[in-house]
Amino acid sequence: MMQNFSTAAIVDGTLWTLGAFSVATWGLILVKGIQHLRVSHYDRIYNKAFWRASDLYAASELSGYFGPAARVAQAGFSTLHDADVGTTIHDLEHTGDRQELLDRRLRQQMQKERGSLESGLAVLATIGSTAPFVGLFGTVWGIMHALQDISKSGSASLDVVAGPIGEALIATAIGIAVAVPAVIAYNFFLRRNKVIWAFLDNFATDFVHLALKTSFIIKRPVKRGGDTPEVVVQGKNPVVELHRDSIYAKEAHA
16 A cells, blocks of 8 residues: 555656746746847847947936946946946056956846856756656556555466556646756747847947047047037046137138
């Protein structure tokens, strides 16, 4: 009696485990699917807004955008801004020239985004690789005790053998049914992550090239008109320049 109870408990426990695996798989598929849809939407919107900006300063003023690309760009703009205003912190994190600091911050932010995108994939890989073996364990255990029960009954007819063994084979079928969606989802999201990572890598490279053209300085646009001197930010020291119209006016007056 206890042996039959333990056998039923093990087989039922195997089926419940596979059921939990299935719930976790489809839950992760739903969560990761929504995440990738949002990431693709946000990156597409910000990428258009970024390249439509008139200059790097205008791009740094973009607000209300979300997604990996926006956060990578914000990390870059924050680094350039800190380099412009100067910092009193002298440690290993802030050593190096502007380009080195910018490259480091961009890579750090990209690694954070990569970690967020890869979260949950290890669970899918684990379920996809272990679910068939969990089901096979339930099947082997069920068949072993089904054969023992058949031997005790003293009959090996088909109607006696088919029932217990057929019930034991259900565990293997369920294990395969759980593993297939997990493996497909893992490969799909892994491919999507590679596409997003390539996009962020290209975006970061373009960002560095744009910053290089301005000597890694975010320059404010110069206002034209009036006799107000123009202030052009160059590094830490502002340089005052008179407007060309004011010079012409002084020459005409003279």
